[in-house]
Amino acid sequence: MNTTHRPALVVVGNGMAGMRTVEELLALAPGMYDITVFGAEPHVNYNRIMLSPVLAGDKTQDDIVLHPRAWYAEHGITLHTGDPVVAIDRRRRIVRSQSGVEVAYDRLLLATGSQPFIVPVPGADLPGVVGFRDLDDVDTMLQAARDGRHAVVIGGGLLGLEAANGLLRRGMDVTVVHLTGSLLNQQLDGDASLLLKGALERRGLRILLGVQTEAILGDGKVASVRLSNGVTLPADLVVMAAGVRPNVALARAAGLHVERAIVVDDTLQSYDPRVYAVGECVQHRRATFGLVAPIWEQARVCAAHLAGFGHRRYVQQAVATKLKVTGIDLYSAGDIVGGPGTQDLVLRDRRSGMYKRLVLDGNRLTGAVLYGDVADGPWYFDLIGRGVDISAMRDRLLFGPALCDEQAA
C-alpha cells in the first residue's frame, strides 16, 4: 500500500457515529484515506443502545461489540483506545491526544458524543454516582448491585427507566426520582404516563414524581439521597439519567462554531471545511440527536462527502424509539411533542393498559406514541416517513392498518 499519497483522516471518537461513518466511507472509497481513530474508552466500538440489556442481564458485553480489533487492522486503521484527543490545532491541522500522540489530518471527523448531565447538587461527585452512558458505567452499576441494596435513579426518561429496570432485574431496591409529575414527559401525556407508572410499580420499582434531588449524602461514598419533599432515600448507587450534554469542549477550544453542539451544515461539515462532525455532538439546524436512526443517516451523508461524492444532503427524518423494558410495550415515532397547528388523535383504554396518540400536521402524520399495543408502530412510522395524506382514513387511523386498508379497498 502506498501511504505517501493518501490524505489523512483522523476520527475523534470511537463510538457508533464515528465508526459508522468510517464503515460507510470504506464502502464508498476503500483505501482513499489513511485513517486514525482516537477513543476515550478502552473498548472497541460497541452498541451503546444495548447497554440496557447488558445491565439487565439479557445480553453480555461481547454480544454488543460492533467492530472487533481485527476489523480495524483489516482496514488499516490506526486505533488509539483509552486515549482521548485533548487539542486540535486547526492551523497546523494536527490533533494531540491525552498521551501526547500528535497526528496530522487532511480531514478531521469529530464524533465525540455526549455525556450524562450530572445534576449539580452537593455530593454529585461522590463515588457511587454514575451516569448511564458506557460500559464502565454498567460495570459500576453491576458492582453496586452485587455489593449494595439500594439504588436511586434520578430522571424518569427513557434512559433512567431502562437503568432502573436493569438494576431491579439485578436484585436492587430501586427508586426513580423524577422532576415533573409524569414519567417520560417528553413522550407521553398524563394518562399514558400513569399506565406506565402502574406497570413499573407492579414490577417493583418505586417511583417518586414531582420531586427534586436536593443533595447526595455520604461519607466518602454515596449513602443516601435527600429530596425536596424532605424524604431521604438510602442509596448505595445513584444513577444520573437527567439528560445528556453534547461533548463540545474540544471543538469549542479549537474555535469551531458551537451552539448547543457543533454546528454543521447539510453535508455534516463544520465551519471549518476540513472538519466534519457526526452523532450526538452535532447540531443540525436547531436539532441535536440522541437516537440512532438519524445518526446512521448522518454517517451515510458525511461518508459520501469524505469520499468526494458531494451528492448527498442530510435531511432530518422522523425517528422512532421503543422503551427497552421487557414486557412493557412503548413505541414513539416522529415529532411527538407537536406544536402550533398540529392536531392530536388519542385513544385511551386504561383497563387494557393501552394508550395511543398520533400527531397530525395538516393531512400528514408526524408523530406517534403507542403504549401497550405497539404492533402498528412500524406502519405509522412508515406513514410518517412517506408523508402520506391520511385525510381519507383519519377517523380510522388510530385503529390500525386493517381498517384503513379495508376502506381503501
Next chain:
Amino acid sequence: MTIPIHAVRTTCPYCGVGCGVKATALPGGGATIEGDPEHIANRGRLCVKGSALGETLDLDGRLLHPAVRQNGVLARASWDAALDTVTDGFARIIAEHGPDAVALYVSGQILTEDYYVANKFMKGYVGSANIDTNSRLCMSSAVAGHKRAFGEDVVPGCYEDFELADVIVLVGSNAAWCHPTLFQRIVRAKEARPDLQIVVLDPRRTATCELADLHLALKPGSDVALFNGLLAHLARSDAFDADYVAAHTTGLEAALDVANAGDDVAHLCGLDPDDLHAFYDLFARTEKVVTAFSMGVNQSSSGTDKVNAIINCHLATGRIGRPGMGPFSLTGQPNAMGGREVGGLANMLAAHLDLDNPGHRDAVRTFWEAPRIADKPGLKAVDLFRAIEAGSVKAVWIMATNPVVSMPDADQVRRALAACELVVVSDVMASTDLAPYAHVALPALAWGEKDGTVTNSERCISRQRAFLPAPGEARADWRALCDVAQRMGYAGFDFDSAHAIFDEHARLSAWKNDDDGHRRAFRLDPLTGMSRAAYDALQPVQWPLNAAGEGTARLFGSGGFSYPDGKARFIATGVRAPANVPCSEFPLVLNTGRLRDQWHTMTRTGKSPRLAGHAAEPFVDLHPHDALLAGVREGELARISSRWGAMVARVAHGGGIARGAAFVPIHWNGQTASDARVGALVNPAVDPVSGEPEFKHTPVRIEPFGVAWYGFIMSRHDLSLEGVAHWTRVRGSGFIRYELAGRAPVTPDMARALLGGSEEAGEDADWIEYQDQSAGMLRAALLVDGRLEACLFVARTPDLPTRAWLGGLFAAPELGPRERATLLAGRAVQAGPDPGPTVCSCFGVGRNTICAAIRAGDLQTPGQVTACLKAGGNCGSCIPEIKSLLHEVRFAAAAAA
C-alpha cells in the same frame, strides 16, 4: 284471571284492517303472536307491526296505579280516592256550569263496550254531546260523506271486493304501509291476475306506488276537481247506469252541473292530461272498480266533499255494493268503526240514530231510561280544545289518546289543558306528553289484557280477548266510567262485564229499527241475548246480521239506502282550495302520515327493537331542490315551522316528494325526541261538515337547525341528556340508542357525565376513549365486567359509524380483545359489508345486502329476493321497497352499461 296456556284468538290493536291474531301467553310474560288463519280479514297473515306485538307487552313504563296530582305532582292514590276526585270534579262543574262544561275525549283505540258506556254516560246522563274522539282526526270525513250519500254511515263493500275488482283506485292511501295485510291481498290478487289495474292517486310517490300501473301525483287538495272531472267524463262516455241512478238515487243533475263546470282539470290537479285521461278511460270502461280512500282524502278541509265526489262516481255508474266494486273507506284505527256504531262522536247520538232527530233522541232516552238526553251536537275535537282554553269547558276526561301529540295546533292543546280545571287521563303509560297536564291519572288495560269487541273497515265485528292478567291496579275503561257514573248517582251503569254492555249495545241497535223513521242498516239483532259463553266464542261477523245470524258482505247493490225514501244522494261538490295556501314566508306544503313500522305515539311500537330498524328517527322528506333552497342538507337537522308551531327533524330525500312539498311522520313526541311533535305545526283548519282537521296541507318553512356536532349514544340504561340541543330515543335490542346533536362542544368529562349516570362509572371505571379534538370527534365507551355498558360517538357532521355493528355488541356477555380494540372505530376489523338500513324488519335484512344479492344473482322479482335472503317472506310489508330496490339496481346497471 288465570293465564291461558293455549292460543287465544283476538284482534290486532293497530290499523283498521282488523286482523285476527292468535296469541299464546308465555310463562315468563309476553306472548307469542301469529296470524289467525280463520279470521276473514287476514287469513293468517300479519304485517310487521302485528308480528312484533309480542315485543310490546312488557310492563316497562306502564301506569299501574291511579294517581292524583297533589302539590304539583301526580301522587299514587287508591282507586276510590281517584274516582272520588273525578266524580266530585265533574259533579261540581256540571252543577255550577251545566253539562256542557264537561267533556270526554276518547279514542278509536278503546273497545266498543268502553265506547258505548262513555257515550251513554255523556249523552244520556250528563246530558251533553261533548264526547269526541281521535277518530275525528281520522275518518270523520268518511262518516260525513257516507251519511250525506247513503243516509247512514255505512261502508258498502268488503275486503273481498279488492280481490274481485278489475281496477283498484287507491286515493290518498299508502296502504302498503298503513293497511299492510289488505295491501298484501291486493298484491296477491295482482300476481294471480296481472290484468288487475292499480291506480294510485297521491301527491307522494309512496311504497304503494310500487304496485301501481298508474300513479297520478295530483296536487295536494285537488281530489274533488279530479273526481268531478271523472264524473263529467263518465257522463260524456255514457258510462252511467241510468237504471240504477233512476231507481236508487237523487241529485245527479246538480252534482253533474258542478262537475261539468270544472275546466282544465289536469292543470288544476297538476297532472299530465294524458295520464289523467288514461285513468278516466280506465275507470269508464271497467265495471269492477273499487275506489279505496284513506287519510289523504279524509284529513282535508274539503274531506267530506272529496268522499262524496268519489261516491258520486260509483253511484252514477251503479258500481256499489256488488262484488268487486264500490267506494271503500280504509279506516285508520282498530275500532274507529265501533265508535261510530255506538255513536261516540259529538255529532252522533247512538246506534246510528241521529242527534238532531227528536224522535231518535226520544227513542234512545227511553231505551236508556235516561234522565235526560243531549239535544244538540257537542264540540268536535278542535272546537273542544278551543273551548277548554277559553274556559267554557272546565273538565275533560281523555281516554286512550294523546291530543298533546296528535291534535293539530298541538301547542294550543297544551295551553288548553294547562288552563283546564280538571284533566282526567286514562292511559296505559305513565310518562307521556299528556301526563304533565293530568290532575287524575287512571291506569287502563292494554291490548292483551282487555276484553270486548272491535269493528274493522269492512264492518266486521271481532272479539279482542284477554290473554294476559291485568297488571297492577289497571282496570277496563268501561269499568272506570261505570264507577264514576255510579258515584254520580246514575242508574244504568251496573254492568258487570263487557258481555253485558255488548248485549245492551246490540239491543239498542235493534231498538225500534223496524219503525218508520228509525230504520237503519246497522243492526245486531241476532247478537242480542247471547250467553257469556256465546259472546266469548263470537266469531268475526260483518254487520248487519240477518235473522239467521249471518253477516252481510255488501250493501246497497240493489239500493235500499237509509234515507226515508231509500235513495242515495248525489252531492254537488264544489272545488275549494285548501284552507291555508303556501306563501313566501311558508312556501312548502307539509303533509303528515304514518310510517310502516310505527304506530301513533309509539307507546307500543316504540318498545320493539325490530320495528325501530325501519326508520329510527323523525325526518322531513323533501325534494332535493327545496332542500337546496332552504339551505339544509340530507342527514343534517332542519327546523320546520308553520304559523302554529315548530319542530326539528333530520332531512331526508326519500325520492317520492314533489317540489314544494314536505312530509313528516306523525309518531315522534316528547317521550321519543326532543322536539318532534309535528302536531304542533299542523294548521287547525277543519272540514266544515265533518270537523276533520287538514293534516295533509299546512304551509311551512324549512331552515337549518344549526348544531356544532352530531352524535349518538347507546346505553343499557335510560340516560338524562341535559344540555343536548337535540335527541331522539330509539329502542334497540338490549340497549337504548339516542341520536344526538348539540352546540356546546363535548369534552371527555362531559362524555363521562352523559354516559356515566350509573354507579358503575366511578373513578376506576373501565373507560375507552378516542378523541380527535381538532376534528371535533369524540368517542367513548364504558364497560362493566368486560361487557359493553354504554358508548358515545360525536362528530362535526352526521357521518358517524353504522349503529348496527355496535348494537350487536350489546348482546355479547363480554367483549373479545378484537372487539374491544376496534370498538371505538365502530366496526369490526374484518367486518362483512355494512348491511345498510333495515328493509325487511322480520328477518333483519338491510338495503345493501338486498342490493348486493340482486346484483350478484341478477334477481328480477321480489320472490327471488325472498328465496335468496328470506327478506319479504314473512309479512311482505317490505316487498314494495324490495321492488323499488330491484328497479334501482336495474336502473343503475343500465346506466352503467
